[in-house]
Amino acid sequence: MREASEIPDTEAPSFSTEIEIDGLCFRVHLGGPTGPLELETTAGEHFRLRPWGFDAHLRALDQHTRVDAAGRTFDSEGFARDVLRDSGVPESKFDELAPLALWWASGGARSGPVPARLRPWTYSERSRALEESVVSRPDGTRELSLDRYLRAMLQASVVTLEPPGATLSALDGPSTAALLEEVVALNQGGERVEDQTVKSAGREARALAQITLRLCKALGWTPSQVWATPAAEVDRLLALLQLTEPPTPAPAPAPVSRRPRLSDFPDAVVIQVEDR
Structure with a gap:
C-alpha cells in the first residue's frame, strides 16, 4: 500500500486539502465519503475522479494481477491508469496522477474496516470457486479469473453487511479494497x-x-x-490413546525362500524317459 499523509475525517460533507503520496504533493477536494475526488495538477488543471465501484475494482484487479507458479505480480501502474481512464482523464496526465489514482481507488480516503459479519469459507467452497474460476484462453491455455474467484470468496465469507440491506455490488472501490483485505486475511488463517x-x-x-x-x-x-x-x-x-487403541497388528512373516517342488504344480505333465 502506498503511504500518504493523514487527511481529515472524510465523513465531513466536503473539504479541500493537500496530501502527500510517495513524496509527491497533490491538492484535492474530497466530496464526502461517497462523492467524487476533485484534484488539481501542477499546471493548475482541474479533474474529477468518479467514485470507483465494486465491479470496476474487481475487473481491474483481474486485468492487472498475474498468478502463476512463481507467485503473484500486480501491475499498479496499469491499475491506476484504468482508474484515470474511467474518469476521462487525458492520457497525458496519467504519469503525474497515477499515484493519486491508486491511492483513491485502494481506500486512501477511507479509514476503518467495513462493518460486516464474516466467516471463513469452507474447503468445498474454495474448491468450487477454483473450479469455476479457471477459464480457457483463445490459445488453448487455462488461467485463473481473479474477478470470479474473489467474487466467490466474498459471497461465501460475507454473512451480512451494514447497514441492513447493503449489498456487495453497491460498495465503492475503497470499501471493496478494505473488505477484500479483511476477507483474504481471514481465509488465509495465518501460517503457523x-x-x-x-x-x-x-x-x-x-x-x-x-x-x-x-x-x-x-x-x-x-x-x-x-x-x-x-x-x-x-x-x-x-x-x-496408547492405553485404549487396539495394538497395531504385527506384520505377517515373510515367506521362507525354498526351491520349487513338483507338488507346487498340480497340473504339470510328467514325461518319463527310460533307456532300453
Whole structure:
C-alpha cells in the first residue's frame, strides 16, 4: 500500500486539502465519503475522479494481477491508469496522477474496516470457486479469473453487511479494497510454525503429521486445534490413546525362500524317459 499523509475525517460533507503520496504533493477536494475526488495538477488543471465501484475494482484487479507458479505480480501502474481512464482523464496526465489514482481507488480516503459479519469459507467452497474460476484462453491455455474467484470468496465469507440491506455490488472501490483485505486475511488463517514444519517434508514433519492426524482422528479436531493445545495435554491424550487403541497388528512373516517342488504344480505333465 502506498503511504500518504493523514487527511481529515472524510465523513465531513466536503473539504479541500493537500496530501502527500510517495513524496509527491497533490491538492484535492474530497466530496464526502461517497462523492467524487476533485484534484488539481501542477499546471493548475482541474479533474474529477468518479467514485470507483465494486465491479470496476474487481475487473481491474483481474486485468492487472498475474498468478502463476512463481507467485503473484500486480501491475499498479496499469491499475491506476484504468482508474484515470474511467474518469476521462487525458492520457497525458496519467504519469503525474497515477499515484493519486491508486491511492483513491485502494481506500486512501477511507479509514476503518467495513462493518460486516464474516466467516471463513469452507474447503468445498474454495474448491468450487477454483473450479469455476479457471477459464480457457483463445490459445488453448487455462488461467485463473481473479474477478470470479474473489467474487466467490466474498459471497461465501460475507454473512451480512451494514447497514441492513447493503449489498456487495453497491460498495465503492475503497470499501471493496478494505473488505477484500479483511476477507483474504481471514481465509488465509495465518501460517503457523507447524505449517512450515510440515512443508519441510523431513523426519520431524512426518512425526508431527502422524501425531496430528492421530489426535484429529480420535477427537474430531482440526490440526489447528491440536497445535494450539498445551503440550502437557497432548502428552496426556497420547498416553490415553496408547492405553485404549487396539495394538497395531504385527506384520505377517515373510515367506521362507525354498526351491520349487513338483507338488507346487498340480497340473504339470510328467514325461518319463527310460533307456532300453
